[in-house]
Amino acid sequence: MTSNKQPTAAMIVIGNEVLSGRTKDKNIGWVAEQLEQNGIKLVEARIIRDDQETIISTIKEIFKLVDYVFTSGGIGPTHDDITTPSIAKAFDVSVERNKEALRRLQEHYKGTNIELNSARLKMADIPKGATLIDNPVSAAPGFNIQNVYVMAGVPKIMQAMLDGILKNIKFGKKTFSISIACEIGEGNLAKGIGEIEETESDLEIGCYPWFKSGVIGTNIVVRSINEDICNRAADKVKTLIIDFGKTFTIIK
Amino acid sequence: MTSNKQPTAAMIVIGNEVLSGRTKDKNIGWVAEQLEQNGIKLVEARIIRDDQETIISTIKEIFKLVDYVFTSGGIGPTHDDITTPSIAKAFDVSVERNKEALRRLQEHYKGTNIELNSARLKMADIPKGATLIDNPVSAAPGFNIQNVYVMAGVPKIMQAMLDGILKNIKFGKKTFSISIACEIGEGNLAKGIGEIEETESDLEIGCYPWFKSGVIGTNIVVRSINEDICNRAADKVKTLIIDFGKTFTIIK
Known part of the structure; x- marks a missing residue:
């Protein structure tokens, strides 16, 4: 959103x-x-x-x-x-x-x-x-x-x-962003991530697939101008990954 | 053009x-x-x-x-x-x-x-x-x-x-392109290059300044779908550079 x-x-x-x-x-x-x-x-x-x-x-x-x-x-x-x-x-x-x-x-x-x-x-x-x-x-x-x-x-x-x-123009609220990487194909995450996004307003989640030496994975980027919403959504994403029996990495 | x-x-x-x-x-x-x-x-x-x-x-x-x-x-x-x-x-x-x-x-x-x-x-x-x-x-x-x-x-x-x-769509004529580098500021070349461009139709010349270890220079890119026009314009650019007492390099 x-x-x-x-x-x-x-x-x-x-x-x-x-x-x-x-x-x-x-x-x-x-x-x-x-x-x-x-x-x-x-x-x-x-x-x-x-x-x-x-x-x-x-x-x-x-x-x-x-x-x-x-x-x-x-x-x-x-x-x-x-x-x-x-x-x-x-x-x-x-x-x-x-x-x-x-x-x-x-x-x-x-x-x-x-x-x-x-x-x-x-x-x-x-x-x-x-x-x-x-x-x-x-x-x-x-x-x-x-x-x-x-x-x-x-x-x-x-x-x-x-x-x-x-230095001279008007700024808005900064966007908070958390990027989470895991070795799960985006097609498996799609349903769960879609549901997480729907639970909150002012939240945007992007999924970006990657392929590295035969491993497929996804970077999930959670963004919001509200820090609490961003953190809450990121926690849900982490739980989703753990529920798949996988681990996650927070990326810069 | x-x-x-x-x-x-x-x-x-x-x-x-x-x-x-x-x-x-x-x-x-x-x-x-x-x-x-x-x-x-x-x-x-x-x-x-x-x-x-x-x-x-x-x-x-x-x-x-x-x-x-x-x-x-x-x-x-x-x-x-x-x-x-x-x-x-x-x-x-x-x-x-x-x-x-x-x-x-x-x-x-x-x-x-x-x-x-x-x-x-x-x-x-x-x-x-x-x-x-x-x-x-x-x-x-x-x-x-x-x-x-x-x-x-x-x-x-x-x-x-x-x-x-x-492999399946219709192509046009290929664009011919010659890129020429010299150690002359683009402000010095501007008048001459503008005049060269005006002498031909179907010709496009771009000037791109660069600065390297204290030296200023310009890359001049001559483009046309007509190979003769492209070559002729490039020759004029080379002459312009020589008239400034400088040398040029053709770049890939």
């Missing part, structure tokens, strides 16, 4: 290179974990093309459905970096040279042999009214407009930006 | 465990690579919750927009495996015990100490009119209904199912 007591979020990865398989996305998993730890429920993730119409329609559809939208990718200096103007269009605002973003880029490139040319200056162009998101790695900021947080695609930069964002 | 000469596809990963960050998705990257190698263009990927309404609305929205939809996850024996009935509902058909699926499960479990109980029998329930997708790993089949291919979530099983599917 799902709970309404946590803010919800969606993650949008923008980049042809992920859809071609050339780059394996690492941002969704990272964002998912960080949000989970902070009591925000990631309800959907999408990977979309560097295509203006697609970005606009996706943002327009998603931003109304969740409390927070996070995007990664497409805010660099090259021709295929079209996230900023596309998101501005989605909210019907113009893009303008942002003085503070410009100052940060000038500061960053000062004393290097890298020229702040017109391509790099593009990274100081920010939708009107948006708030900057700090980039402690390479200066060029992300931005926040409405409930949309626009981050870089490079994982190291995205992670640093997300750290900053998470 | 995009080309219309390849069939298009979308990938839908169904699973709360991916959105909670507990499981890192490996299926999207795999499917993306396989499709790329087979001339099918992956235009979007989504990760959605094990939630009936969400699965139904996502499938109903997506199946009209692309030539092929691939899903992974949620076809096992436990209470949280709700993909099959949800997709049946999306196409307004009933789910029935499939005789061939049942035969495969019986065959698979015969002579093992695993009981084909009611939970496992659920895996023989298939939407009416759907075609089975072979599962050479653990027997329980996926299925194909309309243009939607429903696969297991366990990567090893999903990969085996996809292998089978790809």
Whole structure:
């Protein structure tokens, strides 16, 4: 069962290179974990093309459905970096040279042999009214407009930006989670686990089968924003396993 | 620029465990690579919750927009495996015990100490009119209904199912791709690369910055379904790099 007591979020990865398989996305998993730890429920993730119409329609559809939208990718200096103007269009605002973003880029490139040319200056162009998101790695900021947080695609930069964002947004109750492993096939556990889940509200149990050197087993993940419910359900799962004459392991 | 000469596809990963960050998705990257190698263009990927309404609305929205939809996850024996009935509902058909699926499960479990109980029998329930997708790993089949291919979530099983599917569907022209690395910041290359892309149709160039031990550089990926266009554009990129007084490396 799902709970309404946590803010919800969606993650949008923008980049042809992920859809071609050339780059394996690492941002969704990272964002998912960080949000989970902070009591925000990631309800959907999408990977979309560097295509203006697609970005606009996706943002327009998603931003109304969740409390927070996070995007990664497409805010660099090259021709295929079209996230900023596309998101501005989605909210019907113009893009303008942002003085503070410009100052940060000038500061960053000062004393290097890298020229702040017109391509790099593009990274100081920010939708009107948006708030900057700090980039402690390479200066060029992300931005926040409405409930949309626009981050870089490079994982190291995205992670640093997300750290900053998470200091300033509203969290929900943290989800408690207990993972239990046993050497019982999920087909044998199915009935009992289904019954345990039905006994409580605000409880979610997932079963994930595994096969290791000829042994079949299942990891059972019990989740709730209520610690008592989580513990109680985990105890029932342990009893179920013992009733099968097997032992269990709590996994990290 | 995009080309219309390849069939298009979308990938839908169904699973709360991916959105909670507990499981890192490996299926999207795999499917993306396989499709790329087979001339099918992956235009979007989504990760959605094990939630009936969400699965139904996502499938109903997506199946009209692309030539092929691939899903992974949620076809096992436990209470949280709700993909099959949800997709049946999306196409307004009933789910029935499939005789061939049942035969495969019986065959698979015969002579093992695993009981084909009611939970496992659920895996023989298939939407009416759907075609089975072979599962050479653990027997329980996926299925194909309309243009939607429903696969297991366990990567090893999903990969085996996809292998089978790809033998039977229509391919497009293969995409040719050349990746070129150089030690030039993408901000310096931006103008030149943008100009090269504009000179050709059916050409897509992506720029991906990297930072290694204090050196900044860019990987430039040139892609086209036309080999001549791909080679010609790659030559122009190489010339651009040489004009900067730098060398390039072709990367795999």
